[in-house]
Structure formats: structure tokens, C-alpha cells
Amino acid sequence: MGGVAALERDAERRWLPAGDPQSLPRLDAEAASRNAAGEDVHVVYSARGDRFMIVPRPKAAA
Numbered sequence: 001m002g003g004v005a006a007l008e009r010d011a012e013r014r015w016l017p018a019g020d021p022q023s024l025p026r027l028d029a030e031a032a033s034r035n036a037a038g039e040d041v042h043v044v045y046s047a048r049g050d051r052f053m054i055v056p057r058p059k060a061a062a
Helices: 023-036
Strands: 008-010 013-017 041-046 051-056
Touching: 013 023, 023 041, 023 051
Parallel strands: none
Antiparallel strands: 008 013, 013 051, 041 051
């Protein structure tokens, strides 16, 4: 797997282009496995760059 199909890393974020119909299902599956491993992440859409990203969930204010 390489090129655009590969997950791109940006610090703790992973992203895929929104124009690819496989992007969201792949990121949803990866987010689910990362959540099962103890991370607290979710998939969001970023209009800037037109992409879906896995990002850490914001921490609730105490």
C-alpha cells in the first residue's frame, strides 16, 4: 500500500483524502481498533485539505 492510499501521518493525526470512497470506512475501522487499544480518538472531516482525519477526542473540562 503506498501513495495516496497509504495513511498519512501528521503528529498524532492520520488522514486520507475525502474524495476517495474508501477513506471513511478505512479510517472508521482504524479509529475503532485504536479505541479498543485504549486510545480515545474519532474521525473528523476537515474542509481545509478536503480530508478525513483521525484525531484525539477533546478532553472534557473539569
